[in-house]
Amino acid sequence: MHLNINQAELISICPDPVIAINRRGVISVFNTSAENLLGYSADQVIGNMSIRQIYPSDAEAKKIMRMMMDESFYGPGRVEGYETYVLNSNRDRVPIRLSAAVLMKQGVYRGSVGFFHDMTRQKTLENTLLKQSITDDLSGLFNQRHFYVQVSSEMMRVKRYGGELSLVCIDLDGFKQVNDKLGHLEGDQIVRQIGRVLRDGLRESDQAFRYGGDEFMLLLPNTSRDDACCLADRVRQLFNMECNYSPDAFHRGAVTVSMSLGVASCNSAEPVDFFVQRADMAMYSAKQAGGNCVKQFTSGHM
Structure with missing residues (x-):
């Protein structure tokens, strides 16, 4: 035809x-x-x-x-x-x-x-799938895989162009007690709450990640260690205002939840893992000091 x-x-x-x-x-x-x-x-x-x-x-x-x-x-x-x-x-x-x-x-x-x-x-579909692949479902923050991609990228930028870069490592104090005594659903609620607090407490250029479990990371471009400490303490205070189980909250329960925060600034010549480890060591220093505080990495941590 x-x-x-x-x-x-x-x-x-x-x-x-x-x-x-x-x-x-x-x-x-x-x-x-x-x-x-x-x-x-x-x-x-x-x-x-x-x-x-x-x-x-x-x-x-x-x-x-x-x-x-x-x-x-x-x-x-x-x-x-x-x-x-x-x-x-x-x-x-x-x-x-x-x-x-x-x-x-x-x-x-x-x-x-x-x-x-x-x-x-x-x-639109590609962007949706990409977002899903780099986002933690529970907190709504970026996940650990995307964390290492972004840290590597920012450290390369500092090495090439100079400037400052800081990292904040956050671990929850008392979070295991929430899961053990109140149940995992209540623990999930706190993780969601942290996601909201971190998004509200950061600048547009900053990035927040759920590193795993009750550990979180903040990547702060163009930020000195002292300024990062100030921002970290503001995040700590915001969390205490929002969380029903924080030391500042009026509650009668047997569970208290707070944040231990460690801050490190970037040495552009170091490997990524060393940078992350220094922030992690500063966070453990905050835990050893009783939690609910911010500590910065110093040579005394070595």
Whole structure:
């Protein structure tokens, strides 16, 4: 059976946005799917709008054109599956996968045509899966695996550019008694509460992690050891205000929960494990001092 469908009809029913440009870069084809993706009508853009206006920058538009013209990328005159962003009518970024081809006539460049596959759902799913892989479900904080990735990255940054980096190690005093006497559900509630306290008590550049069990880490870029001690003590006070079992709370139970916090600053020449160990040693010093306090690492801990 022969289907009598012309080129314009095929473009109009294509589920992916199809955008073509003339040799001056002005849009000459803009199908219904392109209208839906970008929020422009075909009448607005055809013959009026440059393709560069829908890319995030002139540099990105030029890069795509260079790739189409360079045979070493995808082959002569085309791009296949290139991921980038386009800007919709609200100037919001929309992730797309672009496949495009140069249009030639008798050896002369006449323009190009591209298929702009919407990647919004896929990118949202990828971001969701990534977040799940680096987040502790109970506390809502980052997990230990992501902790080591971020510490390594920040220590490399300090080594390359200088600056200060501090680490706070937090361990709960009395948490085992909560689980033993009040049950694990109450212990889970305290872990959730710590997650809220740490998120509320930190600056935007800081990061909080559940290291494991009742141990937590705070990574503080561009922060001296003294400033980190001040922030750590503020976190301790916030926790005491929020927790029903803290030494400052009015309760009659046999369980008391507080924080022991240890602070160390980064020596860019040291391995990651040494940095973490120094913060851990300072935390144990706080425990030995009776808990509910902040101690910083000194050479006396060695």
